[in-house]
Amino acid sequence: MINGSKRIAQPIRWAMVGGGRNSQIGYIHRSAALRDQSFALVAGAFDIDPGRGREFGVQLGVDPQRCYPDYRTLFEQEARRPDGIQAVSVATPNGTHFAITRAALEAGLHVVCEKPLCFTLEEAETLREIALANNRVVGVTYGYAGHQLIEQARAMIADGELGEIRMVHMQFAHGFHSAPVEGQNEATKWRVDPRLAGPSYVLGDVGTHPLYLSEVMLPEFRIKRLMCSRQSFVKSRAPLEDNAYTLMEYEGGAMGLVWSSAVNAGSMHGQKIRVIGSRASLEWWDEHPNQLAFEIQGQPVQVLERGMGYLHPGALLDDRIGAGHPEGLFEAWSNLYYRFAMAMDATERGDGALLAGLRYPDIHAGVEGVRWVERCVQSADRGGVWVDY
Structure with missing residues (x-):
């Protein structure tokens, strides 16, 4: 079910904060947002160095007058334009x-923010209050949720094909930081600095x-x-962890386990989720995102x-190419970005019915991610004790 038509009448006028020339995540944001003509990149504050950011923005085709030195100037100047931006993506270090x-x-803008949304639950709740009060959409880039077979798993579980759900095993455990690579890698350096990364490293960076x-x-x-329980196997990263195990008890008695790690030596990505029921299980692995194992x-x-x-119709809705051709990360992110655009457009038009049926990682998902990290840190720092969620 390939849908090549535009999903909204006019693209959202969009800017980026961060995501400059050497930013891998910035490139992913732009590739996803621009793919379906749902967004038009018209402005930005792309780099902490204003000159470098301006040069990069011009290379992207942005008017040099709309390449700003910082986010405050971006928001102030764009608010004065009749064709000013409607939305912004935040692709900067966690602390900002x-x-x-x-x-x-x-400033009245819709936002797409990298995760984590912020450092503390209090901050997250503040953002939620402002977003709801101003009727603005906040999307959080849990990009893997855009893979089609996640929707298939959701439908099969809802239909009872697994029976009663007993356990959920999750992991995101790669090995690329099994040595102190932050000494040579700026992108890793800030992630292990509490001032910039917040109260955790792998819990927030991969576990969420x-x-x-x-x-x-x-x-x-x-x-x-x-x-x-969290560990700093590369000792210089303390107090931030590079490995953690989280055991969870759900209401109703099911159990969950999350392994978050950057020191799983030899592992490329290692993100998997296995949902175990009384009669069958499902397992999805992001290194093979086009397959879903169903084990009765x-x-x-x-x-x-x-x-x-x-497959379930909801899982076929995001097809971009016929079966057999592999789809990957950029397609998954694009599926999220078109949903962000549809939510923003529906909000502007007051289309509550469309919003009610539209699934995407929203402000509530962002708040829950911050809550989970905060509770994990509380538990670990008290010696690995049970804490109420």
Whole structure:
């Protein structure tokens, strides 16, 4: 079910804060946002160095007069234009997310923010209050949730194909930081600095990704309490962890486990989620995102393939190319970005019915990610005790 038509009548006038020339995540944001003609990049504050940011923006085709030295100037100047921006993406280090997102919301802009949304639950709740009061959309880039088979898993679980859900095993455990690479890598250096990264490293950086996948697949599940143990195997990273185990008890008695790690030596990515029911299990691995394993007790394993007609209609909605052709990260992010655009457009038009049926990682998902990290840190720092969620 390939849909090549435009999803909104006019593209959202859009800017970026951060995401400059050497930013991998900035390139992903732009590739995803521009793919479906849902956004038009018209302005930005792309770099902490104003001259470098201006040069880069011009290379992207942005008017040099709309390449600003900082986010405050960007918001102030664009507010004075009749064709000013409607939305902004925040692709900067974690420590800046709260201030930039708050300023954008107070300027009447929709926001797409990198995760984590901010450092503390108090800050997250503040952003939620401002967003709701100003009727603005906040999207959080849990990009893996845009893969089609996540929607398939959600539908199968809702239809009872797994039986009663007993366990959810999650991991995002790569090995690229098993040595102190931050000495030579600026992109890693800030991630292990509490001033810039916040109260955690891998819990917030990678652990929240499979956690959000579980929230998509199991929307009715609520965490009752959790306990966490975190380690700094590269000692110079302390007090921030490069490995953590989190055990969770859900309301109703199901159990969850999250392994968050950057020191799983030899692992490329290692992000997996396995949902285990009383009669069957599902497993998805982001290194093979076009396949979903369905394992019924006592029967051969089934591998469901992206794009096939036997899938749930919701899983086919995001097809961009026929079955058999592999789709990956850019397609997944694009699926989120067109949803962000549709939510922003529907909000502007007051289309509550469309908004009610549109799933995307929103301000509430951002708040829950911050809550989870905060509770994990509390548990670990008290010696790995159970804490109420």
